[in-house]
Amino acid sequence: MGDTLWERAQRVLPGGVNSPVRSFRGVDGQPFFADRGEGPYLISEDGTPYIDYVMGYGPLILGHAHPAVVDAVERQAARGIGYGVPTRREVEMAEFLTHHIPGLDMVRLVNSGTEATMTALRIARAATGRPRVVKFAGSYHGHHDSLLIKAGSGAATLGVPDSAGVPSEIAALTITVPYNDVEALEDAFRQYGSEIAAVIAEPVAGNMGTVVPDEDFLPAIRSITERYGALWISDEVMTGFRVGLGTVASQRGLTPDLVTLAKVIGAGMPVGAYGGKREYLSLVAPAGPVYQAGTFSGNPIATAAGLAQLHEVVQPDFYSVLVMRTEQLAKGLVERARRHNIPVSVHQAGAMFTLFFRDTPPRNFDEVNRSDTEGYRRYFHLMLERGVFMPPSPFESVFVSSRHDAEVIEKTLAVAEEVFQKL
Numbered sequence: 001m002g003d004t005l006w007e008r009a010q011r012v013l014p015g016g017v018n019s020p021v022r023s024f025r026g027v028d029g030q031p032f033f034a035d036r037g038e039g040p041y042l043i044s045e046d047g048t049p050y051i052d053y054v055m056g057y058g059p060l061i062l063g064h065a066h067p068a069v070v071d072a073v074e075r076q077a078a079r080g081i082g083y084g085v086p087t088r089r090e091v092e093m094a095e096f097l098t099h100h101i102p103g104l105d106m107v108r109l110v111n112s113g114t115e116a117t118m119t120a121l122r123i124a125r126a127a128t129g130r131p132r133v134v135k136f137a138g139s140y141h142g143h144h145d146s147l148l149i150k151a152g153s154g155a156a157t158l159g160v161p162d163s164a165g166v167p168s169e170i171a172a173l174t175i176t177v178p179y180n181d182v183e184a185l186e187d188a189f190r191q192y193g194s195e196i197a198a199v200i201a202e203p204v205a206g207n208m209g210t211v212v213p214d215e216d217f218l219p220a221i222r223s224i225t226e227r228y229g230a231l232w233i234s235d236e237v238m239t240g241f242r243v244g245l246g247t248v249a250s251q252r253g254l255t256p257d258l259v260t261l262a263k264v265i266g267a268g269m270p271v272g273a274y275g276g277k278r279e280y281l282s283l284v285a286p287a288g289p290v291y292q293a294g295t296f297s298g299n300p301i302a303t304a305a306g307l308a309q310l311h312e313v314v315q316p317d318f319y320s321v322l323v324m325r326t327e328q329l330a331k332g333l334v335e336r337a338r339r340h341n342i343p344v345s346v347h348q349a350g351a352m353f354t355l356f357f358r359d360t361p362p363r364n365f366d367e368v369n370r371s372d373t374e375g376y377r378r379y380f381h382l383m384l385e386r387g388v389f390m391p392p393s394p395f396e397s398v399f400v401s402s403r404h405d406a407e408v409i410e411k412t413l414a415v416a417e418e419v420f421q422k423l
């Protein structure tokens with residue numbers, strides 16, 4: 001009795017949380033507990049409102065508790081929370097995604113981004129009969145064994161597990177290459193090409209902070225994988241319907257073999273999806289031999305929320321206004337920091353960005369790591385003390401919602417001005 005919620009949490013939850021980044025260890029802090037969300041604001045248990053730029057780590061592109069999403073959830077909940085037989089909205093969701101993402105023939109709904117990438121790999125291995133997979137250093141694709149592999153530096157390196165409990169035999173099948181390094185990717189294929197099932201890539205990196213790829217990077221992934229008969233999996237869990245309508249690959253006129261989605265398509269509900277070419281999706285059970293299933297997959301409340309949100313993002317000018325506001329914030333932060341002689345740079349992609357505490361935008365994880373993480377830590381806490389919740393780690397992206405209007409952005413910049421003066 002008398003213990004704080006955080007003390008109680010630490011007794012019964014590992015590290016006090018249900019997902020590591022929430023612990024604020026990335027900024028040597030202690031988390032606040034949420035009571036409710038309202039538009040651009042997250043309100044803590046003790047009643048403090050924060051302008052929220054974490055936005056549930058990406059899904060909440062309409063802000064917290066958008067009336068259309070809340071209404072869809074309430075109406076569905078009253079009709080049942082889960083059925084275990086197909087529903088109309090599962091079909092509508094798959095039709096929506098295949099309509100808005102050229103080259104996506106079929107989709108399977110799952111419950112998280114992790115599930116989506118895990119199965120995409122399984123399909124690639126089944127389709128090619130090959131065991132190895134290539135990922136890029138500093139990219140996160142979920143917490144299953146094959147992709148939880150240490151971000152290696154330098155040329156292509158064989159994987160080392162990033163977590164205890166991952167057998168080295170499994171980790172050894174994952175080849176890690178620096179982001180934006182086409183030559184290293186070529187090298188990996190020269191060495192292991194006949195054994196590589198897939199290259200999985202975030203088409204705009206978001207998990208080492210936002211890093212926009214060089215112009216030739218994604219086309220190179222497409223052509224190299226094609227040349228060697230490997231699949232290209234575009235992991236758009238973070239970027240899908242966040243950078244703009246559809247996927248980054250589709251916006252750039254590229255067609256991956258498989259695409260993974262989550263976050264925005266679920267509006268904050270636990271949702272993921274994988275999709276792609278018909279020949280690959282036809283391999284999935286019960287149509288084919290690749291097994292994947294889920295009690296909650298295509299859950300009616302999740303599809304209700306997701307479709308309600310997606311209905312809003314396809315409205316005319318939705319992304320142009322959102323991206324303009326995001327740019328106003330990103331550029332405004334850089335200007336104010338530089339005015340106070342703090343070396344910063346930014347990568348922005350649509351409605352996400354990262355402010356890096358280094359003078360030039362990084363191109364890969366090594367460069368990301370060569371930024372002033374102590375500077376970021378101090379910036380985070382000074383912003384939080386003044387009512388602005390920035391990502392609690394220098395390696396996460398800022399997410400802007402349609403409820404961050406001009407006034408909220410201006411308020412944020414005014415706070416930042418004060419903070420940069422102190423830094």
Ligand code: PMP
Nearest residue numbers: 112113114140141142235237238
């Ligand atoms: N892929 C990417 C690109 C992600 O950003 C994430 C989560 N941040 C995942 C996969 C894993 O998704 P989830 O947390 O829903 O399992």
